[in-house]
Amino acid sequence: MKFAIAVFSPAHAPSSRRALRFAEAVLAGGHEIARLFFYQDGVHSASANVVTPQDEQDIAAQWRAFIEINRLDAVACIAAALRRGVLDEAEASRYQRPAVNLPKPWELSGLGQLHEAAQTADRLVCFGGD
């Protein structure tokens, strides 16, 4: 079965960790992840500049590794990302900002990608809040 997973919370929120563990279990169960969509504060997980205290789990790094190892389609909502200063090279240059903090494998794209993922997948599961 195909899953679309939407994450609304930043990497330091328990729900982001829960989403990651759920996503791992989806793949472990032999299912497919059509797309990971990071919305609202979830886009902070895509930032390469997140520094997690040493005595905490670095969930942002775990998301990145999970996406790279499994070659997943991971989209950060462009409007949510821009307002939070999460920029790829194209957007940093478009708005003349001094830093790029959204490297591959992340993509910036619109809410349409969440809609499309929800249509493509058998299940949409959202994670957010606490």
Add this chain to the structure above:
Amino acid sequence: MATLHVLSHSPFGDERLDSCLRLLGADDGVLLCGDAVYALREGSDTQRQLQAANLAQRLFALDEDLQARGISGALAKAVGYQAFVELSLHYDKVNSWL
């Protein structure tokens, strides 16, 4: 359509649990995770509320969140992430109370 309702906020801080139980369909399930598992605390109003809702076989709680909070949660079936995935497929859709 049978829906799995996923709650993650403490029931003592907002009305999500009340709202969820009010509109819960006869075939719907409830999965408590994060601070929402406090709803199962022994002797609490929310535990009585869940008992009264008669959710036999339809009430689940994420095992790691029960353990992290020291809650026995006898009323709910404790599940791991693998079972969470299976539940999300068993029900027609998943509604997260974000």
